[in-house]
Amino acid sequence: MLRSNFPPATANLEELGARALNLRRKMMHMASGKGEGYIAQGLGIADCLAAIYFHELRHDPARPDWPDRDRFLLSTGHYSIAMYAVLAEAGYLSDDELPTYGLNGSALPMSTFDETVGVEIVGGSLGHGLGQAVGMALALRLDKSSARVFCEFSDGELDEGSTWEAAMGAATFKCDNLVALIDCNGIQADGPVTVAIEPVADKMTAFGFETYEVNGNDMAALVDALGKCREPNGKPKAIVLRTTPGFGVPTIMARDRAHFVRVGNDEWDSLIEELERENG
Amino acid sequence: MADSQTIGNRTRGMGEIVDVAGKVTETAPFGNTLAEMAKTRPEIVGLTADMGRYSDILPFRDAHPDRFFNVGMAEQNLIMVAAGLAKSGKIAYCTTYSVFITRRAYDFVAIACAHSMANVKIFAGMPGLVNGYGATHQATEDINMMRGIADLTIIDPCDATEFKQVVRAVADIPGTVYVRNLRGKVPVELPEDYRFEVGKAKVLREGDGEIGIISTGYMSARGLDAAKMAESDGKNVGVLHVGTIKPFDTAGVIAFAKRYKQLIIAENHKTTGGLATLVIEALYEAGIQKPLVKIGLADSFFECGSQEYLESKYAVDIPRFMTAIRDGV
Known part of the structure; x- marks a missing residue:
């Protein structure tokens, strides 16, 4: 399949919005079953994942090991709830598996491991994603493949020195088949991001990336930025995603402590109702 | 203890084995x-x-x-x-x-x-x-x-x-x-017909059952040199080379150890957490107790200096092997 034929030039924003809502529904049901989870980050990244998997990514759920597939790397392993949702929505996983999310012995653990079909790397030890994306981009280039590598990582991972080592590597090796998707949701384990990581977009540009900055919960803006990242111009690409944790469920959006959400069993039902009410 | 003034001060080739005189x-x-x-x-x-x-x-x-x-x-x-x-x-x-x-x-x-x-x-x-x-x-x-x-x-x-x-x-x-x-x-220390097998320790020299060296890395070459030198003392020392540290060849090490009365364990590493620890674990679990000498580095940080100086000072050189073979300490 030639790059020029894919991805399509235009996107059906309405369909992508519906996909994003489906991802949020799946996530809410997974979190309610487990009773807890990294739901705020998942809800925040849902629009990006919908745009990637249902518009931008060249992939085939029937052939998860297809050598010429585009790769999507989730560096933030704790966003597993979002990863499983999109893998189920795309057909890699069955919806029937999702209720086991995070339960003992589940094939869908709380953090992502590459034993799960469709998961490319072990996420969760933060700062591991971008460098592996560089290696995959180099391998694809050696194989003369037109496939690309999309690597999601978070603003918190900009604290990790390894992320910046990898960023320099991407520019040094002119990985123009690599797109960094930086989820800037402003939260970390201890609360708000505290390290002086801003201005993220300027830093990525200074490190040699062609950088775009968008509202990560605006589907039209996401699709537009992804479209600009297709140019094989010798530069790695970065999209700085300004996302809102809990997007789509106002009660979660309003939480001060959103890194890990644990609420009572009875409350999940009302949060799910809230998602439908706000987005129905 | 080495005399820092009489041993060569040059670092020579970065990270090269130094005692190669007369060797291919x-x-x-x-x-x-x-x-x-x-x-x-x-x-x-x-x-x-x-x-x-x-x-x-x-x-x-x-x-x-x-x-x-x-x-x-x-x-x-x-x-x-x-x-x-x-x-x-x-x-x-x-x-x-x-x-x-x-x-x-x-x-x-x-x-x-x-x-x-x-x-x-x-x-x-x-x-x-x-x-x-x-x-x-x-x-x-x-x-x-x-x-x-x-x-x-x-x-x-x-x-x-x-x-x-x-x-x-x-x-x-x-x-x-x-x-x-x-x-x-x-x-080049080993013969052309030597064959590396992952996970297999190799007997490089079979001795008379008195002293057996269990070693890894280039310390096995040093063990072979020491064994040859000990021949002049009438000793016939065995050498087992543990080329694969993990997976560890427990069966091979135990079989060799059983054939010798006294063991010398040698490694270019601290004597804690490396080959000596692995061998002793294996012996203990097999119910084998033998007198043994550990040749290796202390649990310490080491200084700058020429290779000969450091190896002599920290006792991982040929004279250290000879002391172990002759005196059992």
């Missing part, structure tokens, strides 16, 4: 072997973190420049990029100093590589006390650290004969492999 050597067996085998294996790629010269990978770079990547002084990225290449069908040979692989990039070796059984082959330069740059450059605890990582194969080759076989063999060992590199002019 091969230059850069790692890079030359890799360059040769890569001619027929296009999936092989080579990486370094600004240590191409001092790891001997430059022959590969010169032969296959499109498959060579220098990531600069960024060891975490070295391992990540290697992992990414491996996860897209390549066999990634990567090099830098042992200290930087182990102390700096440990998490990346464990999770990005070993956990995924990624085909990353790490050739770790200057393991143990093989250079004069002090503790910053002396990986004297690398075996101890790396053997804590599940699914990681660890190899400590003896000489050029074995090492060239190891360079080829690791390509077909599933998953991630950590090899203690030998660089520069590497002595």
Whole structure:
């Protein structure tokens, strides 16, 4: 399949919005079953994942090991709830598996491991994603493949020195088949991001990336930025995603402590109702 | 104790074995072997973190420049990029100093590589006390650290004969492999018909049942030299080379140990957490108790100085072997 034929030039924003809502529904049901989870980050990244998997990514759920597939790397392993949702929505996983999310012995653990079909790397030890994306981009280039590598990582991972080592590597090796998707949701384990990581977009540009900055919960803006990242111009690409944790469920959006959400069993039902009410 | 004023002060070749006088050597067996085998294996790629010269990978770079990547002084990225290449069908040979692989990039070796059984082959330069740059450059605890990582194969080759076989063999060992590199002019100690087998300790010399040396890395070559020298004292010392540290050949070590009254365990590593610890664990679990002497490094940081000076001062040289053989201490 030639790059020029894919991805399509235009996107059906309405369909992508519906996909994003489906991802949020799946996530809410997974979190309610487990009773807890990294739901705020998942809800925040849902629009990006919908745009990637249902518009931008060249992939085939029937052939998860297809050598010429585009790769999507989730560096933030704790966003597993979002990863499983999109893998189920795309057909890699069955919806029937999702209720086991995070339960003992589940094939869908709380953090992502590459034993799960469709998961490319072990996420969760933060700062591991971008460098592996560089290696995959180099391998694809050696194989003369037109496939690309999309690597999601978070603003918190900009604290990790390894992320910046990898960023320099991407520019040094002119990985123009690599797109960094930086989820800037402003939260970390201890609360708000505290390290002086801003201005993220300027830093990525200074490190040699062609950088775009968008509202990560605006589907039209996401699709537009992804479209600009297709140019094989010798530069790695970065999209700085300004996302809102809990997007789509106002009660979660309003939480001060959103890194890990644990609420009572009875409350999940009302949060799910809230998602439908706000987005129905 | 060495006299710092009478022992040569030059550091000589960076990270090279120094006691090669009168021995046949091969230059850069790692890079030359890799360059040769890569001619027929296009999936092989080579990486370094600004240590191409001092790891001997430059022959590969010169032969296959499109498959060579220098990531600069960024060891975490070295391992990540290697992992990414491996996860897209390549066999990634990567090099830098042992200290930087182990102390700096440990998490990346464990999770990005070993956990995924990624085909990353790490050739770790200057393991143990093989250079004069002090503790910053002396990986004297690398075996101890790396053997804590599940699914990681660890190899400590003896000489050029074995090492060239190891360079080829690791390509077909599933998953991630950590090899203690030998660089520069590497002595040829073992016969041409020696065959490396992963996970198998090899008897290099069968003795008379009195004293048996169990060793790894180039300390096995030193053990062989010491055994030959001890012949003049009427001693016939056996030598078992444990070329693979992990998986550890428990059965081979136990079988050898049972044949000897007294054991000497020798390694270019601290005597804590390395070969001695593995052997003693194996003996204990097998219910075997033997008098034994450990030759290796103390649990300490070491100083700068010439190789001869350091090896003499920290007692990992031939005279140390002779004391162990003659006096049992």
